[in-house]
Amino acid sequence: MPLYEYEALGKTCPLCANGFEVLQAMDDPPLERCPECGQPCRRIISAPRAHSRASDPLSPANLAAKGFTQYRKETPGVYRKTAGQGPDYIKR
Ligand SMILES: [Zn+2]
Numbered sequence: 001m002p003l004y005e006y007e008a009l010g011k012t013c014p015l016c017a018n019g020f021e022v023l024q025a026m027d028d029p030p031l032e033r034c035p036e037c038g039q040p041c042r043r044i045i046s047a048p049r050a051h052s053r054a055s056d057p058l059s060p061a062n063l064a065a066k067g068f069t070q071y072r073k074e075t076p077g078v079y080r081k082t083a084g085q086g087p088d089y090i091k092r
Contacts, residue, residue: 001023001025003022004021004043005019005044006020006021006031006041007019008039008040009040010040012039013037013039030043060083064083064084069081070082070084074089077091078091079092
């Protein structure tokens with residue numbers, strides 16, 4: 001489930017004073033009020049931070065997108081490609 005960031009629009013309580021984050025399903029409607037104090041709040045439009053490898057800067061998808069190629073040692077002397085361009089296997 002992605003983590004969404006909210007900021008308070010009016011008065012704040014300890015929860016929303018510095019903004020707060022809520023785990024919500026993608027199709028959940030945005031909160032309109034702080035769950036703690038009930039003051040109006042709004043969802044900050046940003047890419048939801050998924051709790052997954054997608055947020056890992058060293059994930060294969062991110063590495064490939066930045067032009068890196070990643071290999072993982074499979075057996076001694078054999079490296080299998082996990083991201084990017086290049087041969088699927090390297091043998092040393
Ligand atoms: Zn609040």
